[in-house]
Amino acid sequence: MPEKTLSPYEQVPVTKEDRTQFEKPGGKQELVKQLEHAVRHVGFFYVKNFNISQEEVDRQFALGREFYDLPLEEKLKYHNIKDLEAGEYNGYRPAGLRSLALGITDNIQVYNIPKFDGHHERQQPAVLQDHIKDIETFSRKCHSEVVVKLLKLFALLLEIDEEFFIKDHVYDDFGEDHLRYMHYAARSAEENAQVGELYTPGHTDLGSVTLLFRQPVAALQILNNEGQWKWVKPQDATITINTCDALTALTAGYVKSSVHRVRAPPSDQAHIDRLGVLYFARPNNHVVLDPIKSPVLDRLGLTSNAFTNLNQHLTMQEWVKLRQTQQQRKTETPEIKEGKYFYKSKDLEILPGLTATIHN
Known part of the structure; x- marks a missing residue:
């Protein structure tokens, strides 16, 4: 069967700079100051x-578009509700699995592609x-060109060996990193009003870092340290x-x-479906999520986290599950x-004592 030709997905041109701050002498130290x-x-x-x-990024958006243009019955071949409810998140998750208000369900489709480590x-x-x-x-470049460099900066920030986090985030070792094509379907103004003008309520991600590739539909907001929701401008x-x-x-918090x-x-974008390309980086499955040893953490007296406070020493694989x-x-x-969204406590329990x- 001949390969399908992808039409272009046009976005902004790639930068013309030929040297990154990361590679300049003293550059990593300057980035650490910005990162802190x-x-x-x-x-x-x-x-x-x-x-x-940008061409490589746009190709991933084009692939996401082509997947979501498939008929629903074709996409559902890659969905298994029992696996999903058991914590298996790779493959397809259709919209409409959650009831949000009378006659309104969630509007989010997800397709997750696990990293190519031989275990998925x-x-x-x-x-x-x-x-x-x-x-x-593309998946491997997300890891090598972005995740690895960030992990080095985090280590320098904590005054530990530059390679410390990298050894626990090896691409070819068993882990739960994945690439995601994510589709949010536009709703009517009346429906949006009924669900609090939200597609997804405030939450955190469960891994190390999440990479969100630039797309122009404004929707992402962050909660700043003053308790205010702020738009994240696509740059x-x-x-x-x-x-x-x-x-x-x-890092004990x-x-x-x-x-x-x-x-x-x-309002000027409310009628547009939102397509996202994301990469989720996580420690390898064997890594125990106990606080690490660091001069910075020692000085601040940071020695415990939400898991160890419950006498739990979870591996990454256990936490993901x-x-x-x-x-x-x-x-x-x-x-x-x-x-504001209010769920029953039983729906939010992760393990006894942690919700x-x-x-x-």
Whole structure:
């Protein structure tokens, strides 16, 4: 069967700069200074000059578009509700699995492609299988060109060996990193009003860092350290990075797990479906999420985290299973008041003594 030709997905041109700050003498130290406030107080920042061309990024958007243009019955071949409820998140998740208000369900479709570490063999739809080498190359570049460099900066920030986090985030070792094509369907103004103008309420991600590739539909908001929701502006030729729960656990809370939500877009974009390309980086499955040893953490007296406070010493694989099972659990329709979501406590329990937080 001939390979399907992809039409272009046009975005901004790649930067013309020929040398990144990371590679300059003393550059990493300067970046660490810039990074400190962002990871301690906000959890969000932008990366530019990341050695992945705009053409490569646009090709992933084109593949996401082609997948979501498939008939629903074709996409459902890659969905298994029992696996999803058991914490298996790779493959397809259709919209409409959660009731949000009377007659309104969630509007989010997800397709997750696990990293190519030899432990996650899966059948892919033809439109993706025909381009699987491109997908693997992109996945590996997300790791080598972005994640690895950030991990070095985090280590320098904590005054530990530059390679410390890298040894626990080896691409070819068993782990739960994945590439995601994410589709949010536009709603009517009346429907948006009923669900508090939100596509996704405030939450944190469960891994180390999340990479969100630039797309122009404004919807992402972060909760700043003053308790205010702020729009994240899509900046040309950048990746938006947020730090996540596993990194917070490993640093005993020093690195903030960013709180973010996806709001209904502004009125001039409210009619547009929103397509996202994301990469989720996580420690390898064997890594125990206990606080690490660091001179910085020692000086601040940071020695415990939400898991160890419960006498739990979870591996990354265990944490993913627990959190994903909670996230995919069938829940009662939440109560929505003034844009705030209220779920029953049983729907938010991850393990005894630890519950997920809906950040209102």
